[in-house]
Amino acid sequence: xxxxxxxxxxxxxxxxxxxxxxxxxxxxxxxxxxxxxxxxxxxxxxxxxxxxxxxxxxxxxxxxxxxx
Numbered sequence: 001x002x003x004x005x006x007x008x009x010x011x012x013x014x015x016x017x018x019x020x021x022x023x024x025x026x027x028x029x030x031x032x033x034x035x036x037x038x039x040x041x042x043x044x045x046x047x048x049x050x051x052x053x054x055x056x057x058x059x060x061x062x063x064x065x066x067x068x
Contacts, residue, residue, distance in 0.1 A: 004058040012053070019059075020048035026061070033064040 002011050005026065016022050019036060027034055036043050037060040043051050 001053075001055045003053060003056065005061055006059070016053055018049050018053060019043055019051040022053050022059070023048065023061075027063060030063050035062045036060070 001014050002009055003022075004010065010026075012022065012025065016025050019038065023034055023036065036048075038051060039058050040060070
């Protein structure tokens with residue numbers, strides 16, 4: 001299926017059906033250090049497993065970076 005991540009079309013497997021699975025798929029090494037919004041609405045980490053991923057959804061994902 002195609003979704004949009006930070007305005008870029010992204011093709012993912014249909015088995016990725018929750019925000020938790022999406023984050024694990026896209027950012028396996030930084031899954032604990034991201035903030036995510038779906039259709040411009042912030043998603044609380046405690047609900048990542050309950051929020052679905054559907055065709056044409058738009059996600060904004062921000063990752064933490066260290067250094068200077």
